[in-house]
Amino acid sequence: MSQSNLKLLALDTSSEGCSAALLVDGQLYDRFELAPRGHTRLLMPMIRQLLADQQLQASDLDALAFACGPGSFTGLRIATGVVQGLAYGLDVPVVPVSSLAAVAADALASPAIAVGHGVAVAFDARMGEVYWGCFEDRDGLPVAVADERVCAPELVSLPNQPEGWCGVGSGLGYRDQMPDAVISRLQGIDENLVPSARHVARLAAEAYRQGRAVPAAQAQPVYLRNTVAWKKLPGR
Incomplete structure (x- = not known):
C-alpha cells in the first residue's frame, strides 16, 4: 500500500502530553494537549473528533500506531490498552514506535x-x-x-x-x-520536547511500508528497566 492511500491512527500518552494523530492519504491531522492527569479522559474524544473531522469511521483505518515507550508506566498502559482494544475489534495491525x-x-x-x-x-x-x-x-x-x-x-x-x-x-x-x-x-x-502522536504517525507510516507492523497481541510497551518501576506522571 502506498503512503498516499494509507489511513493510520497514532496515539501517545507516554509522557505528560496526550495526543492522537490521523494520517489520511498523505495528510496529517492531530490533537495534542499537555494534561498529566487527563489521558484517560481526553484520548477517546480526541480519536472520535479526528475521525469525525475527516468523515471517517474506525473501520476505514488500515493500521494503528502508538508510542510504546520508554516513558510513564501509567501512560504507556493507557495507550497500549486502547490500541490493543481497537486493533482486536478492527482486525488491523499495530506499529509500535519508540517514544x-x-x-x-x-x-x-x-x-x-x-x-x-x-x-x-x-x-x-x-x-x-x-x-x-x-x-x-x-x-x-x-x-x-x-x-x-x-x-x-x-x-x-x-x-x-x-x-x-x-x-x-x-x-x-x-x-x-x-x-x-x-x-x-x-x-x-x-528540555521541553515531549513525544507527540504527530511524529509517531510519521515514523509508523514508514515502518508500516517496511512491513514492521505487528498483531494486536504483540503491541506491548517497552520499559527498558528489567524490573518495572511505577513511574507516575507528574501530578498523579
Missing part, C-alpha cells in the same frame, strides 16, 4: 533545534536515572545509532558519528551530572 525516536523526529523537523545530524534524547526516568537514545538524520527521519537504555546521567555517552549533535527531552535537566565529553558536543539543548 525517544518520536521526540528525535520532532527535533529533526525543527532546524532551530537539530543543529547537527545527530539527536540525543533523554527522558527523566526518575530514580536518579534517564532514558537515553541516540539518533542520526536519514532523509529527515531518525535512525537509532545505539541501543536505547536507562542509566544514571553520569553514564550517558554519544557515538563517534555523526559529529554534530543536539540534546532534547526532560532528561537534559540532569545535564550538570552528565559527562563533559557529552555536553560539550551538544550544539543545542531543548
